[in-house]
Structures are given as C-alpha cells and as structure tokens.
Amino acid sequence: MADLHIGPDVATELERCAVDDVISDVGAAVVHHGDRMVRGGTARRNERRHLLLPALHALQHHAGWISPGGLNYLCDQLQIPPAEAYGVATFYELFRVDDPGHTDDVVHVCIDAACQIAGSAETVAELRSAGRRIHESPCLGQCERPTAQFVQGRGRPDRVEADEEPFELPQAGTDGLRLLRRISAGVDPMSLESYVAAGGYAALAKAFVRGAENVVEEVVASGLMGRGGAAFPTGIKWRAVAGETGQKHVVVNADESEPGTFKDRTLMEHDPFAIVEAATIAGFATGATKGWIYIRGEYPLATKRIQNAIDQARGAGFLGQGIARSTIDFDLEVRRGAGAYICGEETALFNSIEGFRGEPRQKPPFPTTNGLFDRPTAINNPETLVNVLDIVTDGGAAFASIGTKGSSGSKLFCLSGRVGTPGLYEADFGVTLGEVLDLAGGVSGTGELQAILLGGAAGSFVGPDSLRMPLTFEAARAAGVSLGSGVIMVFDSSVDQLPILTRLAEFFRNESCGQCVPCRIGTVRQHEVMVRLASGPSTDNRWELDLQLLEEMDTAMKDASICGLGHTAATAIRSAFDLGLVEKPGVTQ
Amino acid sequence: MTSSSERTATSSERTATDTSLETPVRLSIDEVDVEVAAGASVLDACTAAGIDTPTLCFAENLTPVNACRICVVEHEGSRTLIPACSRRAEDGMAIQTDSERVRHSRKMILEFLASGVDLSQADPLASLVSEYGADPARYGDAVATMDEDVRIEDDLYVRDYDKCVLCYKCVEACGDDAQHTFAIAVAGRGFDARISTEFDVELPDSACVYCGNCVAVCPTNALQFTTEFDLRTAGEWRPDEQTTTRTVCSYCGVGCNLDLHVQDETIVKVTSPNDHSVTSGHLCIKGRFGWGYVHGR
Numbered sequence: 001m002a003d004l005h006i007g008p009d010v011a012t013e014l015e016r017c018a019v020d021d022v023i024s025d026v027g028a029a030v031v032h033h034g035d036r037m038v039r040g041g042t043a044r045r046n047e048r049r050h051l052l053l054p055a056l057h058a059l060q061h062h063a064g065w066i067s068p069g070g071l072n073y074l075c076d077q078l079q080i081p082p083a084e085a086y087g088v089a090t091f092y093e094l095f096r097v098d099d100p101g102h103t104d105d106v107v108h109v110c111i112d113a114a115c116q117i118a119g120s121a122e123t124v125a126e127l128r129s130a131g132r133r134i135h136e137s138p139c140l141g142q143c144e145r146p147t148a149q150f151v152q153g154r155g156r157p158d159r160v161e162a163d164e165e166p167f168e169l170p171q172a173g174t175d176g177l178r179l180l181r182r183i184s185a186g187v188d189p190m191s192l193e194s195y196v197a198a199g200g201y202a203a204l205a206k207a208f209v210r211g212a213e214n215v216v217e218e219v220v221a222s223g224l225m226g227r228g229g230a231a232f233p234t235g236i237k238w239r240a241v242a243g244e245t246g247q248k249h250v251v252v253n254a255d256e257s258e259p260g261t262f263k264d265r266t267l268m269e270h271d272p273f274a275i276v277e278a279a280t281i282a283g284f285a286t287g288a289t290k291g292w293i294y295i296r297g298e299y300p301l302a303t304k305r306i307q308n309a310i311d312q313a314r315g316a317g318f319l320g321q322g323i324a325r326s327t328i329d330f331d332l333e334v335r336r337g338a339g340a341y342i343c344g345e346e347t348a349l350f351n352s353i354e355g356f357r358g359e360p361r362q363k364p365p366f367p368t369t370n371g372l373f374d375r376p377t378a379i380n381n382p383e384t385l386v387n388v389l390d391i392v393t394d395g396g397a398a399f400a401s402i403g404t405k406g407s408s409g410s411k412l413f414c415l416s417g418r419v420g421t422p423g424l425y426e427a428d429f430g431v432t433l434g435e436v437l438d439l440a441g442g443v444s445g446t447g448e449l450q451a452i453l454l455g456g457a458a459g460s461f462v463g464p465d466s467l468r469m470p471l472t473f474e475a476a477r478a479a480g481v482s483l484g485s486g487v488i489m490v491f492d493s494s495v496d497q498l499p500i501l502t503r504l505a506e507f508f509r510n511e512s513c514g515q516c517v518p519c520r521i522g523t524v525r526q527h528e529v530m531v532r533l534a535s536g537p538s539t540d541n542r543w544e545l546d547l548q549l550l551e552e553m554d555t556a557m558k559d560a561s562i563c564g565l566g567h568t569a570a571t572a573i574r575s576a577f578d579l580g581l582v583e584k585p586g587v588t589q
Numbered sequence: 590m591t592s593s594s595e596r597t598a599t600s601s602e603r604t605a606t607d608t609s610l611e612t613p614v615r616l617s618i619d620e621v622d623v624e625v626a627a628g629a630s631v632l633d634a635c636t637a638a639g640i641d642t643p644t645l646c647f648a649e650n651l652t653p654v655n656a657c658r659i660c661v662v663e664h665e666g667s668r669t670l671i672p673a674c675s676r677r678a679e680d681g682m683a684i685q686t687d688s689e690r691v692r693h694s695r696k697m698i699l700e701f702l703a704s705g706v707d708l709s710q711a712d713p714l715a716s717l718v719s720e721y722g723a724d725p726a727r728y729g730d731a732v733a734t735m736d737e738d739v740r741i742e743d744d745l746y747v748r749d750y751d752k753c754v755l756c757y758k759c760v761e762a763c764g765d766d767a768q769h770t771f772a773i774a775v776a777g778r779g780f781d782a783r784i785s786t787e788f789d790v791e792l793p794d795s796a797c798v799y800c801g802n803c804v805a806v807c808p809t810n811a812l813q814f815t816t817e818f819d820l821r822t823a824g825e826w827r828p829d830e831q832t833t834t835r836t837v838c839s840y841c842g843v844g845c846n847l848d849l850h851v852q853d854e855t856i857v858k859v860t861s862p863n864d865h866s867v868t869s870g871h872l873c874i875k876g877r878f879g880w881g882y883v884h885g886r
C-alpha cells in the first residue's frame with residue numbers, strides 16, 4: 001500500500017471526536033511515538049478497514065455530512081485512500097458529501113407502491129411546503145402504516161414517529177402462532193428476564209445437549225428453507241460451513257429493503273432476543289465464534305432493541321467467552337446499513353461490512369467457503385433463524401411435519417396496500433393466497449381485487465385467479481412466481497398500474513449498484529421505456545417496439561447480470577403486462 | 590493470449606500448490622473437447638479451442654472484475670450465463686460460445702453501451718456492434734448518457750468520461766494490481782457511478798503520481814495522452830502512419846521496455862508490452878511521459 005495523499009482540508013473538533021469515538025477501542029492504524037511516527041503496517045490497517053462504515057455514520061450523524069476535512073481525518077486514522085473512502089461514502093443514500101448547508105433533520109418519505117397508492121406524493125408536497133427537508137426514499141419497511149417516514153437526525157438520534165404509537169399485532173391472541181407467539185404473548189422486547197420467563201434460551205441449552213453436529217442434522221432434517229428470498233436449505237448451508245476450519249462467521253442479514261417487506265423489522269423490534277439466541281445457536285452449530293447482524297440504516301428502533309438484547313445477553317453470559325457456562329465462544333456485533341437495497345444481497349453485504357462499496361461478488365465461490373473477510377460464513381435472514389429455536393427444541397422431524405412436504409414450517413406474510421388490516425401475519429405453508437388475504441380482512445378500497453404483488457419488487461404480480469394458489473415454494477415455482485420475502489401487496493380495481501410500474505422501474509434504476517453493464521444500463525433503459533409508456537398515447541408502432549424492448553432487456557438482465565437484482569429487475573413489470581394490467585392507450589388508428 | 594497457467598507461473602503470488610502441476614482440466618467448448626491446465630479460466634479454454642471471445646473489462650495484467658459481461662458464455666446446467674474471463678474451467682463443463690442466448694446478451698450489452706457511452710474511439714467495440722447486429726438507436730432519443738465534459742487538468746493526459754464504460758481497469762491499475770497509489774476509485778452508484786478522485790478534486794490535487802498506467806489500460810480512450818488528444822482535436826491523428834519502436838527506458842536501472850509510438854518523427858505516446866517480465870505493461874511517470882528530451886524539449 002502506498003503512502004497516502006491526504007488533502008489540505010482539516011476536520012473540526014466535532015468531526016475528530018466523532019471518528020475517535022468509533023476507533024477508540026482498537027486505536028488508529030498509525031501509531032505515533034513522540035515526534036516520530038511509526039506506521040502500523042498492512043495487517044494493522046486491514047484489521048481496521050471494517051470501521052469505515054461506522055465512522056462514516058458517525059461523521060454524517062454529528063456533522064450532518066461527510067466533509068472533505070472529516071473524510072481526511074478518517075482516512076488518516078484508518079489509513080484508507082481518500083478516493084476509496086469517498087467511493088464508499090457516495091454509495092449510500094444516507095451519506096451526503098455535497099451538502100455543507102444541511103443543518104436540519106431530513107425527513108425520508110417512502111414513495112414506493114404501498115405508500116404511493118396511499119398518497120405519498122401529497123405527503124411529500126405538504127412536508128415541503130411546511131419547510132421540511134425531504135428525501136424521497138425507496139420502501140422504508142413500514143408498508144403497513146403508509147405514508148412511511150423516517151427522520152434522519154443531525155446530532156440527535158434518528159427516529160420514526162410511528163414507532164411511538166402502541167404496537168398491535170393483528171393476530172395477537174390467535175392460537176397456533178409459532179414465530180409470532182412471543183410477540184402475541186406480549187413478552188417485553190427490552191427484557192432478557194421476560195424472554196427467559198417465556199422459555200427463552202431453553203433452545204440454546206438444548207443445542208448444547210444435542211451437540212453441534214446433531215443441531216446441523218436436525219436443521220437439515222427440518223427442511224427449513226431460507227426466508228430471505230432465495231429459499232436455500234439452511235441445513236445444507238450450515239453443514240457446509242461446519243465442515244470448514246479456521247475462523248468462521250455467522251451473519252444475520254437484517255438489511256430488509258425489499259419493497260413491501262417489514263417482517264424482520266417487526267421481529268427485531270418485538271422479539272429481538274429470539275434472533276440473538278438463534279444466531280448464537282448458528283454459531284455453535286457451525287463452529288463460528290464471530291457473529292454480525294447487519295441492520296438496515298432506516299431501522300432505529302430495531303437497532304436499539306437488538307443492541308439492547310445483545311448487551312443484556314452478554315451481561316448474563318449468553319454471549320462472549322464461554323457462553324452459558326460452556327467452553328463455546330460467540331459474540332455478536334451490530335452493523336448499520338446506510339441506505340442501499342443491494343446491501344441485502346449477501347456478498348454485497350460482506351463488502352459493505354468490510355468497508356468497501358456494496359457491490360456483489362461473482363459466485364462461485366460461495367459464502368460457505370469465501371464469505372465475510374473471505375472466511376467461511378453462514379448468512380441467514382432473521383426469520384429463518386427464529387425458526388431454528390423450535391427445530392432445536394422439538395427436533396427436525398416435528399418441524400418438517402408442519403406445512404407441506406416441500407415447504408416446512410410457517411411463514412410470515414407482509415400484507416400491505418388495499419387490504420382490510422395491513423400488517424404482519426403468520427400462517428403455515430400451504431395456506432392459500434386467498435385465505436391469507438381473508439385473514440387480513442380482504443380487499444379494501446373498491447373491494448374488487450385487481451392484482452397482488454407477490455414477493456416484492458423482485459417478485460411478480462398475480463391476478464384474482466391465483467387466490468386459490470397454495471403459498472408454498474413448490475406451488476410458486478410451478479406457477480412461475482416467487483414467494484420472495486413474503487410480500488403480499490394488494491391493489492384494488494381503482495389503482496392505475498402505469499405509475500406503479502414506472503416507479504418500480506425507477507426503484508431498480510436507483511438501486512442498481514452499477515457494477516455490471518446489463519443492470520447498470522439495462523435498468524435505466526427499462527425505466528426510460530416505462531416513462532415513455534406512461535406518458536400517454538403512443539404513435540405508430542412505438543408501443544409494440546417498447547414492449548419488445550422490455551422483453552429483450554429482461555432476457556439479457558436475467559442471463560448476463562451478476563446478481564439477483566439484475567436478474568429480477570424486469571420480472572414484476574413483465575408480469576404486469578402479461579396479466580394485462582396495463583392496456584395500450586387508444587387513439588392510434 | 591497468455592494462458593492463465595503462464596500467468597500463475599510468473600505471478601509473484603506463486604505458492605506451493607502451483608496449479609500448473611495439477612492434472613489438467615477437460616471440458617467441451619462448442620462440442621469440441623479441450624484440455625487446459627488446472628486453474629485456467631473458461632476464457633483460456635475458449636482460446637485453446639480457437640474461439641475468439643470478446644472482452645472489455647478483462648486484461649491479462651489485471652485481476653478480473655466481471656463487470657462488463659460481454660464475455661458471457663452458456664454453461665450447461667447454469668441458470669444464467671457465466672463470465673468466461675473469470676470463471677475457472679472445471680472438469681466436464683459443457684460450454685456454448687455462440688448460442689442464441691449468448692449472442693442476445695452480447696448484443697444487448699453492446700446496445701446498452703453504445704446508447705450511453707461515446708464509443709467513437711473504442712475500435713474493437715465499434716466493430717462488435719455491427720458483428721452482433723446491435724442497434725442502439727432503437728431506444729429512442731430520450732436516453733441517459735454519461736454526459737461528461739472533457740477534463741484537461743495537466744499537460745500529460747486528459748480524462749473524457751463520456752467515453753467511459755466503467756470497466757474498472759484504471760482503478761485496478763492505480764490500485765493494488767499495479768501502482769498502489771489509489772488516486773481514483775468508483776464513486777456514486779448505479780448509472781451515476783463515475784471514476785473519481787475524492788470529492789472529485791482535480792488530478793494534480795489528488796494522490797495521482799502520473800504513472801499513466803490507467804491510460805495504458807483504458808479500452809475506450811476515455812483516458813488518453815494529451816499529445817494524442819491535441820492531435821485528434823486538430824484532425825491530425827493518423828494511427829495508420831505511426832510506427833512503434835521498442836527500446837529500454839533510459840532513466841533508471843530497472844530496465845523497463847518502452848514502445849515509442851511515433852508519428853511524423855515525433856513521439857506521440859509511450860506504452861510498455863503487457864508480456865514484458867519487468868513491467869507487465871506498467872511504467873512510471875519518467876518512462877511514460879518523460880520523453881520530451883528526445884525532441885530537445
């Protein structure tokens with residue numbers, strides 16, 4: 001590595017304190033001895049690179065932006081080339097590098113579909129005319145309470161006003177809840193005592209009795225499939241990691257940014273100890289001693305509660321060295337994302353934690369061999385992990401008997417849009433789409449169903465004739481759709497789909513990491529086509545040409561992109577056209 | 590083309606498990622069986638089978654970044670196409686290099702690039718555009734482009750990001766693949782991503798040491814010598830009339846080979862051969878730009 005060239009701008013006292021606070025535990029990458037300076041060397045520097053993201057958060061939070069002086073100081077302390085750190089800072093929506101005048105809080109207003117049909121455009125206009133500083137945001141993971149907002153504080157905590165309202169689980173008190181049973185029972189999410197009284201940490205004790213290998217085999221036997229969207233068998237993943245040697249990691253992927261999804265936020269806010277316990281079991285089972293939980297930057301309450309759960313668990317000896325009086329070491333560290341959907345893609349998430357741009361890596365190699373810090377890594381979604389508690393307690397076979405043969409267990413569904421009671425619902429796999437819709441009080445608005453966006457922006461639209469479809473991985477696959485992260489976003493007959501689809505296209509355009517050509521430019525061309533289609537009657541054969549373009553772009557993005565974002569960027573839009581949700585405007589005879 | 594086993598052998602990172610000593614890998618490329626050394630890429634295998642694969646972000650002297658995707662090929666059993674440049678050849682792979690799917694993706698990638706980036710000085714790409722029947726005009730007029738002004742910040746080279754395909758090559762050359770200066774990186778996200786210094790400061794204020802290694806690897810002439818830029822602007826750039834003379838840099842004892850590109854008896858740019866054992870194509874400011882004395886300047 002080279003001698004760094006640090007520009008002339010100097011940090012303010014405030015900025016220096018902000019950075020120092022983040023790195024004080026481990027010290028700077030450069031050690032000073034009197035007048036002389038001794039550079040710490042490559043190893044010392046590489047060990048600290050992962051502090052870049054927390055340090056950028058600290059600068060943004062305290063100074064209101066990432067200033068040249070602040071970045072210089074940070075780069076000097078961590079010995080990161082300023083161009084690289086700037087490249088990282090500009091990757092994220094929550095960091096501003098060009099806005100020194102920015103002294104007030106920023107209100108992020110969701111403009112994605114569930115909020116769009118609830119009137120986000122009016123909310124934006126109202127807040128603007130009230131003089132608020134507005135940032136139009138992709139889905140904020142609060143789709144059950146549109147129009148969603150998140151306030152990015154300057155020098156004071158970030159906050160979500162809706163978090164101050166009392167929380168109500170629509171299914172509270174219902175029998176048969178598994179994943180939601182502690183929430184339904186009102187277990188205090190801030191208290192380890194309350195969690196333990198409700199049976200918490202019995203699963204970890206049982207895991208120790210079973211032994212690591214047996215835990216992995218029970219998870220394999222359970223048939224548990226990942227709930228983050230890709231539906232990969234968790235047991236197989238764990239078995240692969242368990243078979244590796246040396247330093248290994250467990251990562252909880254709580255970056256939840258798939259439009260329409262708010263299940264992981266609900267779990268983190270209201271059942272945080274379950275996630276911490278399950279991650280600990282994952283560490284024990286795979287032989288990983290280090291765990292990370294990467295929480296979406298726009299989730300201040302979830303972050304607070306997970307951090308509290310970790311602190312209390314550590315205080316009680318459930319995390320750290322020799323957990324629960326065993327010889328097993330495991331600890332968890334929280335990382336906050338900073339506004340980038342792509343960082344939910346597992347390899348982008350690794351890069352993000354490591355202090356690099358959140359660009360996905362080409363697979364193979366897979367995370368089980370080359371994951372976080374290039375080490376074997378078991379990465380799972382919070383909902384996936386919470387299932388593990390029952391699997392360890394009751395055994396894999398008992399879990400496998402729930403749901404269907406191909407889709408064991410129960411699933412959380414995120415109901416939003418034109419539906420009676422939007423919110424989080426749990427049902428065993430095999431329940432039909434119509435039954436879940438009924439659970440949530442059926443279609444609201446006109447009462448007549450136009451379409452459902454199933455699986456999120458990366459999923460597809462389905463029509464009323466899909467209401468009898470069982471919600472299982474196998475039935476979805478057979479129907480050519482995906483359950484994704486459990487999104488069920490409902491549109492009644494009054495919704496005009498063109499603006500929804502145009503916004504969907506804009507979402508992918510904005511969220512593409514920009515690494516590979518098919519997605520970086522393809523998502524832009526797709527959005528341009530949607531803008532053109534939405535702009536009114538088309539002349540001659542432009543409409544047909546544009547539909548042809550959409551189809552050809554879809555094929556290329558699916559075939560040639562690096563990651564799932566590009567692969568699915570056109571899926572929902574094309575499904576809407578296939579369903580006939582958009583008709584060719586008249587007047588062209 | 591250097592095969593990757595040769596690259597491994599010359600690599601400073603050569604380890605005890607030298608892959609060239611392992612059993613070779615057998616796979617089929619367009620139904621023809623080929624054998625390549627363990628550790629070779631699918632691209633190497635295609636080359637061994639006599640098949641020309643287009644590449645853009647790949648270079649023999651840089652780590653593959655798999656960004657452009659122009660090299661994709663069809664791999665039986667894979668859901669998506671795979672990048673030939675970075676995917677290791679595996680025993681029993683069945684690869685199709687000219688299937689309908691491969692041609693389609695390549696065509697689209699070329700259309701995407703040609704509709705958003707100025708490829709006028711990216712010769713091999715321009716000919717691929719016609720070879721694959723790409724038609725960038727069909728996206729209409731209202732298309733976003735790179736839309737960047739030429740940056741002339743010093744006397745040595747210009748940056749014209751209108752021509753930039755974001756292949757990451759310059760970043761790699763400036764970073765740990767060669768120069769270790771890290772003056773430039775990718776900033777921004779998605780279509781707004783650009784090659785940039787910190788806060789986009791001008792090059793003389795950045796870490797840049799003017800080795801010109803970024804210029805040497807740029808495939809589209811987004812980075813070019815000021816001498817070339819001035820001649821092009823004056824309409825006097827005539828590559829057909831240029832000669833190339835190999836010599837050894839006269840400044841220090843390292844012994845870098847230089848290729849002097851000469852037009853009208855004047856040096857117009859300097860490169861170094863990629864396969865040269867000392868440079869792998871990379872130079873320092875003296876060899877790259879310090880030729881003025883030859884002309885008494």
Ligand SMILES: Cc1cc2nc3c(=O)[nH]c(=O)nc-3n(C[C@H](O)[C@H](O)[C@H](O)COP(=O)(O)O)c2cc1C
Nearest residue numbers: 226227228253255256257344345346380381384564
């Ligand atoms: C663009 C993109 C975004 C993703 N976002 C998330 C996410 O927010 N949360 C998540 O758990 N998985 C997400 N994934 C899937 C992850 O890559 C990975 O498959 C998952 O975290 C594995 O956990 P699981 O097996 O428990 O589902 C995303 C994938 C892609 C391609």
Ligand code: SF4
Nearest residue numbers: 513515516519563566
């Ligand atoms: S598909 Fe899109 S998001 Fe994924 S790596 Fe490529 S550009 Fe980035």
Ligand code: SF4
Nearest residue numbers: 763797798800801803
């Ligand atoms: S000239 Fe050399 S130091 Fe300067 S940007 Fe290019 S590669 Fe980096």
Ligand code: SF4
Nearest residue numbers: 753754756757759807
């Ligand atoms: S400037 Fe040239 S080398 Fe650098 S990314 Fe752009 S096209 Fe590639």
Ligand code: FES
Nearest residue numbers: 110139140142143
């Ligand atoms: S919060 Fe608005 S769509 Fe999810």
Ligand code: FES
Nearest residue numbers: 655657658660674
């Ligand atoms: S040459 Fe292979 S991805 Fe660019």
